[in-house]
Amino acid sequence: MKKALLLLMLVPMALLAQPTQKPVLHGKNWMAITGKPLAATAGSAIFQQGGNAVDAACAMLAATCTMWDVLSWGGETQALIYHPGLKKVIGINALGVAPTGADAEFFRKKGMAFPPQYGPLAAVTPGTPGGLCTMLAEYGTMSLAQVLKPAMELAAGYPIEAQTANSIEREKKRIREWPYSAKVFLTHPGAEREAPEAGEIFRQEDLLATLQKMVAAEQAALKKGKTRKEAIYAANDRFYRGDIAAEFARGSQEQGGLITTQDLANWKVIIEEPMKVNYKGIDVYKLSQWTQGPMLLQALNILEPFDLKGMGYNSSKYIHTVYQAMNMAFADRDFYYGDPYFPPAEPMQGLLSKEYARQRAAAMNKDRNDPAVAPGDPYAIEGKTNPFSEYLQKWGAKAKGEVAAIDQSYLDQVWLGTTSVEAADKDGWVVSITPSGGWVPSCIAGRTGVGMSQRMQSFVCDPALNPFNVVEPGKRPRVTLTPTMALKDGRPFLSFAVQGGDTQDQNLLQFFLNMVEFGMNVQEAAEAPNFNTYQFWLSLGGDDRKPKPGQILLHESTPSWIRKELIGKGYQLRFEPRTSGPINAIWFDWKHNSFWGGSSNYGEDYGIGW
Template sequence: MRVYILSILLICAVVTVNAQQTQKPPLHGKNWMAVTGKPLAATAGAMIFQRNGNAVDAACAMLAATCTMWDVLSWGGETQALIYNPKTKKVIAINALGVAPTGATPAFYKSRGYDFPPEYGPLAAVTPGTVGGLCYMLAEYGSMSLKEVLAPAMDMAAGYPIEAQTANMIERGKKYLKEWTYSRAVFLTHEGQEREAPEAGELFVQKDLLNTLTKLVEAEAAALKNHKSRKEAIMAAYDRFYKGDIAREFVRGCQEQGGLITMEDLARWKPQEEEPLHVNYKGIEVYKLKEWTQGPMLLQSLNILENFDLKAMGYNSPQYIHTLYQTMNLAFADRDFYYGDPAFNKNPAIQGLLRKDYAKARAREINPDHNDPLAGPGDPYEFMGKPNPYLHFLKERQDLMDTTNGRKPGGFVPKHDATLLFKPDTNLIAINDADSAYMDRLWRGTTSVEAADKDGWVVSITPSGGWLPACIAGKTGVGMSQRAQSFVLDSAICPFNVIAPGKRPRVTLTPSLALKDGKPFLCFGVQGGDTQDQNLLQFFLNVVEFGMTVQQATEAANINTNQLWLSLGGTTVKDRQPRPGSILLNTQTPAATRTRLEQMGYHLSFGDRTSGPINAIFLDARHGTIWGGSSNHGEDYGIGW
């Protein structure tokens, strides 16, 4: 009888999940779908689709628009993409992440008192990657000209009505912006007044950026006039940015403000096309970028979770939450120690990290009844038949894991994610929803661009860098990246990710694609620093295990762990250390679940929205249609036809 009742309860739970209402309607289309972080940027994608562009063309237009709108990124940032090519039936990885400049060494930063590279300013910059990534994707896989694809962004640079979110970010960051000559001139349109930033709805004009984009289009036009091909003409614009007059002004402005980037750094850098990593989860092939991103963490987590019956546990039950948390802790521990730029790795660990037998061994480490505050990296080399060359660093690392630093235990949420209020004499921590800065932090740090068309092209991009408050390089109008802060200066933290000139930092940026029966199935991405693959993992499970639509899955309540090394923010080891047992839950979490999790050793914090600003596309093979899902967090928006 008890088994029968339990079965009925589980069936009811699944029905409830499938029937849940969403705050935003799902999107439907038969020809194309464009989803991104801003309504105007989604409109830019729709404009390109309406002019018969493919999904790559539309994605590039959305990328250009979001950069122009400073949607937590700018033109000097970095671009990471996965593209499904229907002609070859393969997934392509695009690596357009910048590299550390000449002179960027651990000794340089330590001599200035840093434990990590700084969070803001010219010394946080790696070389710009977005312009090169956009040009490469468009040249190789698009169908339109650079002039056509940049037209919406150029129109916006000439003046667009700035939205409140960005305008308020400028106002809050004006202390930094006043330190940088060129940023001050662009952003503080009412300098000297009580409010120095633009007002919401004010036309925000970026003359220098428009001039830079115009130069790119002029370079393309000159090449076409000289009978160059479409691809050659686009790459002529690329050369003007990285080797010509734009590059010279970028470098001059960077170095004038104390930055390290040289002309040689720009000229040597190139975007790279790579083979993505992937694992099979219950017949679905899930693709992520290589270990220069945190993307393989999601793949590792899926491999571990295959060893558990998640559906039987029930969506967001205490045991499900506990299993997810423990799994993510193990995968993050491996991420924090073994991930980094493969070009600099003589003894890569990724082959072992993605093995199914390694995942099974890691799954056996999970205590079913209590959080493990000392969960650390495993030894993937054992499963590769090799000795681990980093065992000495693993021993050193234990000292850095000591969190007895006088702070109240638990409850830590990354800077970009929440504002906390501690409740005295309790393990519970409440998020101050009344604080207007909270939601802005939650949405900050990256955006996502998702596009698909009826011909089978599917694109997932997670661009970032150069976010506000941004240091603009000279008269280019281009904000410099802040991604150098994701490097480490100590090999004991991560021997693969120690800063060096020409090296890419290990980033949080992580586009996703999934294939089912050899055809595109899901295309998804999210912003939010270290929370990205946490939320994407749960989004994927929401669809695959619990039968949610993409819109339901983007809005569904997730959890976040902070038992990991932070990738962004803070310049000391103390700022970045893991917070064992710290968990972010939705405010609607039942009292019984809260009690059980406390008994398991967790320190609880709460937020009204915990799913992350996820954007996604579902390719409905059965009906030959395209579904879009767009987060209910903020300004994320999609258009389909």
């Protein structure tokens, strides 16, 4: 019986013809997938009006920001765009920066090992409005008024879903600390349940007014003879340099924040070259080291020489090999990744080289978990000397100590979710976005209706932890947010993203391998059981962010002999009924010139194709 089941594990999932819990989405003209059904509907409405994938993605982004549960307008946007005219993948860096006065000494004097999780002191400058305006102006076809129309209708009042409403109720104590947030979120002040009820019409007058001001700036510019692009940037300027900015800064400072009007005026979106590696003939693209994205690329490089398919899907050997590769990539992430626009330069050429990957693979313990996996030293490959070798030698000690039990609070920080946006059209435009920031409980900045980001918490204050990611004014924190795109034979192959903090690139790595190595279709791969390591420094949370060596999350269906073999390799096992995402993705079927969409089989993720 054991051998029969093991043989089944070695057969590609697609050949077993097992039905998925949700069907594959099919379309030949366009595909719109995101984390909220109403937001997916917003994307489909834009497509039906003749917009391209960038227009639709911007509409979905705006809608999800207006629905609060996992992000808001004051958060950050990370995007990859495939430009069919240029035949290249373009990166959008719309991450805010630490404001004036926010440095390591400021937080240390407050007794903080890291910047706080919540409140005005957790906020970097808002990035999403600028990211949306830039994507739309540079690569879209529609006006801001058209793209924001669904979001403005939502802000005027929409039936709030239970997930968001219940999040507000759970966080009402903290929300009461911030008067502008309490006014928006606690629609029944003094009642036993102060949050909205599921299905209640949730109205956001201040946010609607902010969006109307941006549209008004665009319309005024058009009346003056400005181009579509110039008019969209006029709306952007009103947010970052006009009356909206003034109120945002005032509201932040009134509640103890640091953001100034100059911080807002100085910030800008960066259009950049993404990073890539080739895995068995497939070019995989990620945003650069201001995200955790390159860790997936590093893991692919490490794993490429291994016969993963021969090991069998989720066999103990496969799980162990992928787990160790992820730990190595995480260790490098934790020490080397940071804002590439601040010196010193991160050693990314070395980290993403095949030679470095061979060194890491050769150092892998093939039989047991290695609890002491540490960052490598890629500087020699670049012909340089590591300027932080002293920190590197001591780095392991920072992670050592008695392994604390994993409680629910820790897991909440590991899995802290956002959303993802995937869009593609028949003309070849493809968009993958992982936006976030300003989630419930968010501190709203004055009468803007805009929730401030909580992304400052991803900085460190101790350079011995990561000398490239120490908080200072004007700098971007290294974030977990990580859209992905893959090209094969010079054409889009796969566009995919997921929510879930430090688990994002773990799940995306396995999703990609599920399709490429094990022949799953896009929905099977999205639903398939994954496993997670906790052997990394938490990117979000409180003061205790130390790695949990050997801890592994498995799906509850994991066979008993796999469990026994993993215990024998030194792992401490945890089990959950859901370990797969939620992942949203689009696969490009060039044989039939159609799209295959995959969307998570739990949560509120939803897609529409035509």
